[in-house]
Amino acid sequence: MQRYFKPVVFLACLLPLGRLMWLGLHAGLGANPIEFITHSTGDWTLTLLLVTLSITPLRKLTRQYWLISFRRMLGLFAFFYGSLHLMTYVWLDKFFDVHEMLHDIAKRKFITAGMTAFTLMIPLALTSTKWSIRKLGKRWQTLHRLIYFSAAAGVIHYIWLVKADLKKPLEYAFALGMLLMYRIVAWVVARRAVPKHVGEAEVIAQ
Amino acid sequence: MLIKKAEDIRSSEITPKSLYLNRRKFLAEVAMAGAAAAIGVGLKGTISPSTSVLAGNKIDGIKKSSFSTTETVTPYKDVTHYNNYYEFGTEKDEPAELAKNFRPRPWKVKIDGLVDKKQELDIDTILKMAPPEERIYRHRCVEAWSIVVPWIGFSLNELIKKVNPTSKAKYVEFTTLYDLGQMPGQRRQVLDWPYVEGLRMDEAMNPLALLCFGMYGEDLPNQDGAPLRIVLPWKYGFKSAKAIVRIRFTEKQPTNTWNISAPQEYGFYANVNPNVDHPRWSQAKERRLGEFLKRPTLMFNGYGDQVASLYSGMDLKKNY
Numbered sequence: 001m002q003r004y005f006k007p008v009v010f011l012a013c014l015l016p017l018g019r020l021m022w023l024g025l026h027a028g029l030g031a032n033p034i035e036f037i038t039h040s041t042g043d044w045t046l047t048l049l050l051v052t053l054s055i056t057p058l059r060k061l062t063r064q065y066w067l068i069s070f071r072r073m074l075g076l077f078a079f080f081y082g083s084l085h086l087m088t089y090v091w092l093d094k095f096f097d098v099h100e101m102l103h104d105i106a107k108r109k110f111i112t113a114g115m116t117a118f119t120l121m122i123p124l125a126l127t128s129t130k131w132s133i134r135k136l137g138k139r140w141q142t143l144h145r146l147i148y149f150s151a152a153a154g155v156i157h158y159i160w161l162v163k164a165d166l167k168k169p170l171e172y173a174f175a176l177g178m179l180l181m182y183r184i185v186a187w188v189v190a191r192r193a194v195p196k197h198v199g200e201a202e203v204i205a206q
Numbered sequence: 207m208l209i210k211k212a213e214d215i216r217s218s219e220i221t222p223k224s225l226y227l228n229r230r231k232f233l234a235e236v237a238m239a240g241a242a243a244a245i246g247v248g249l250k251g252t253i254s255p256s257t258s259v260l261a262g263n264k265i266d267g268i269k270k271s272s273f274s275t276t277e278t279v280t281p282y283k284d285v286t287h288y289n290n291y292y293e294f295g296t297e298k299d300e301p302a303e304l305a306k307n308f309r310p311r312p313w314k315v316k317i318d319g320l321v322d323k324k325q326e327l328d329i330d331t332i333l334k335m336a337p338p339e340e341r342i343y344r345h346r347c348v349e350a351w352s353i354v355v356p357w358i359g360f361s362l363n364e365l366i367k368k369v370n371p372t373s374k375a376k377y378v379e380f381t382t383l384y385d386l387g388q389m390p391g392q393r394r395q396v397l398d399w400p401y402v403e404g405l406r407m408d409e410a411m412n413p414l415a416l417l418c419f420g421m422y423g424e425d426l427p428n429q430d431g432a433p434l435r436i437v438l439p440w441k442y443g444f445k446s447a448k449a450i451v452r453i454r455f456t457e458k459q460p461t462n463t464w465n466i467s468a469p470q471e472y473g474f475y476a477n478v479n480p481n482v483d484h485p486r487w488s489q490a491k492e493r494r495l496g497e498f499l500k501r502p503t504l505m506f507n508g509y510g511d512q513v514a515s516l517y518s519g520m521d522l523k524k525n526y
Contacts, residue, residue: 030288030299031284031287031288031495034493078268095499100488103488108486108487110486161486163349163468164397164468165294165396166397167294167394174494186463
């Protein structure tokens with residue numbers, strides 16, 4: 001099943017980029033194209049992070065355990081759109097002015113949060129190979145819990161960025177809250193079920 | 207200095223081609239909609255007379271103004287499809303769509319507070335107070351983007367002189383229409399409705415302060431503040447209240463809506479100032495819509511010659 005699905009999911013993840021390129025070539029990015037690209041890549045980074053985080057609950061609740069094979073690809077696509085999002089800022093907004101960017105990171109808390117979210121994704125992307133998983137063993141899972149903090153920082157980045165209308169960032173916050181709540185509940189349930197093997201329970205809660 | 211005289215430039219020379227194309231497209235759409243309605247394909251109610259008649263109405267007898275800039279005018283489509291007008295939604299492309307059924311006529315403006323005679327003026331009475339002028343102004347948003355718009359109106363002081371505020375009046379306050387039926391964005395409490403803005407009397411009397419009812423040679427589109435707004439080119443865009451229903455003269459400084467929403471971010475004065483950062487954005491540079499590279503932001507948006515004296519001796523870092 002996953003053999004046929006994987007290319008489909010891969011291509012689906014490229015659709016947001018394809019849409020941007022198509023709109024760009026057809027003057028469809030509106031009056032402020034750079035802002036449009038920034039918002040779009042930011043939205044897709046958060047969306048894909050949340051989709052990645054929903055794989056575990058989904059496979060457990062539906063008992064479709066094969067879903068795990070998509071998690072790495074989805075997570076890497078979140079990193080991919082996050083990189084594009086950062087690039088629009090570094091290139092199209094700041095034109096590689098390092099001094100100005102450092103000033104921004106220090107002074108503007110929404111930039112600080114955004115940079116934190118992206119930085120936390122870097123070790124996850126770097127250790128996404130089979131070799132790293134084998135090499136790091138149990139520490140790999142501990143390390144990859146950084147995704148919770150990255151997603152939270154990403155949502156905070158969005159909340160701090162909007163001027164008055166919190167609707168969209170709070171929708172992301174709600175979705176993330178549910179996904180994290182699942183993990184807490186799963187962890188508590190597993191702990192109660194097998195009180196003597198806390199270590200195992202943590203693994204299940206992943 | 208930065209403001210060049212532009213009396214010898216005709217509007218047809220500077221108005222971008224896209225405006226004319228757009229106008230033709232609009233006419234074609236109206237014609238098509240009309241034809242469709244005629245053969246009865248269920249378009250009932252989609253074309254209200256107010257929008258089809260008023261949008262695109264040409265304004266006659268427009269005078270040129272020495273306040274106009276010679277900079278390239280932003281395409282009409284951008285100025286009408288990239289709007290910060292939360293009464294019609296918080297996304298910039300929403301007002302163009304959600305303001306379609308807004309009715310800019312009939313319209314009355316209440317004049318009250320510290321004036322000789324409190325009254326309600328009909329919009330068409332106001333429009334006759336002075337001959338219309340075209341003012342091509344730079345317009346700088348607090349979000350660090352900018353446009354150049356050929357507004358039509360006359361100096362706000364023309365109206366103020368006619369309604370005669372008393373000597374006690376130190377400020378003037380503008381209130382936007384509050385109408386949940388016509389302004390769907392007001393159904394959500396993203397701001398403290400109705401929208402209120404204000405000016406000190408000497409700012410309001412400055413000839414640059416424009417009482418505006420048109421742009422690009424035509425009536426003001428709904429999404430740009432129809433039927434009556436103010437335009438203050440040396441201040442960030444949010445100071446320029448739209449769809450004004452009340453002008454009140456006061457002794458105390460009015461509390462403006464964005465200041466209520468986030469006092470540490472939006473002050474009363476909101477003069478364009480590249481040296482005073484907004485907590486979210488650096489104000490040193492701006493992106494002119496249609497340009498790739500950012501350009502440096504000018505003090506008072508380049509209108510220092512006209513307005514700098516209003517603020518002499520004031521700490522502009524504190525009075526942001």
